[in-house]
Amino acid sequence: MQTVNLEKENYKQLLKRFIEKNDEETLYKADLFSKESIRQNVTPDEIIHVYIQALEDLYPDLPETFRRSLDFLLETMISYGVAYKEFQEMREEQLEIKSELALAAKMQEKLLNTRVPEIKGLDIGAISIPAKQMNGDYYHFIEDHRGNLGVAIADVIGKGFPAALCMSMVKYTMDSFPESRMLPKRILQLLNRVVEKNVDPGMFVTMFYGLYNPDSHDFYYASAGHEPGLFYHGQHGVFTEIEAKGLVLGVERDVTYKQYKRRIELGDMIVLLTDGVTECRRGERFLERDEVIEVMKQYTHLPAQQMVERVFRYFEELQDFQLRDDFTLIVIRREN
């Protein structure tokens, strides 16, 4: 790009030419001048000052009344200049904050990272996408030495930074649990104590915890107020809600959780999700749960990972690519 001369003399020549010729080319150059001024942090009042000086040079015999009116114009622009500088510095600060946030988000991703385990007889898919930079959803897979699969899915009530910090705490608490087979009700009970003790009142965590025994194909689970997941009956091709009751984590100190058990047949699926999935909106209206199920049905023939990705893409598009809430979806299918 050609550089623009920000000298007063240059401005004066432009002004002179425009007054004589009244042409578009000079106006274009004036546009370049103003863009370059912005780039070099020249304030609006300074441009006016350059204009006044140029005018006085070109027309030394300006009527005093007119000249004075220019001072008046300058005076009214001084505060704009100050505000302009302030906004510039705030914008720089904002960029700094943004890059810091991006760094934090990256770090969080690393912290919360979990590998989808490969277990014979199970096809597993998982996706978790934050609405903003930081994710307030969390999912985690644990495989114990006996080959049992533990799966956790959680959602902090709240979004952004505070929710993300809270999630990191939950993750580290879970990491500290012994690796041996832990029952879902016990895990929720322990986590509840930690959350209750360490998190602000007003911040809650919902969690669903499941334990899959790949030998007996029994699925044990418990819920702490988490968005109900779905069972898919492969044989009949229908979804039903996973019913599980339990208090949200962090409300009361001593809570016991009820544990449920279900046998998973060949072709069945366990679908776990957060309210970012069920609270998708079409325009102003929330989707009905049936509509969510209808969407899932379209993709049940796909491998689990493809299925969660396609479902996510469907909802993302539905919301014009602007997620309103963190979105997490897990599919576990029993296969041959």
Add this chain to the structure above:
Amino acid sequence: MNSQSCVNIEKEWDIVSARQLGRNLARKLGFGTVDQARIATAISELARNIYLYAGSGEIYFDIVEDHPKKGIRIRAIDQGQGIEDIGKVMKDGYSTSGGLGAGLPGVKRLMDEFHISSVPGAGTEVEVVKWLR
């Protein structure tokens, strides 16, 4: 004319007197129209702060020399409530977002030097200098 001049700020009208005195002094010193306007705007801001928040106070003007530089110094002194958290009022966006004007960060930008000291419950003193270029 090197002696110090002072304007008492009690009424809104006094803000105008302070601006006038400061602008005249700046012009005599040889400041150009833009700097005159900036100095007047800074004085306005300081005087308004006194008028709005302290009730009354004084603004002093004098010429400072730091060879070979020459400049105008303005000191705004009040015995008002003082400022609890100077960091907060010096933060960008604190006053402008409320439409209160340039605020103290604005004054700092308009001038070359800026010093503030405040004792909660006892008053505030702001000293600013603009050097002739």
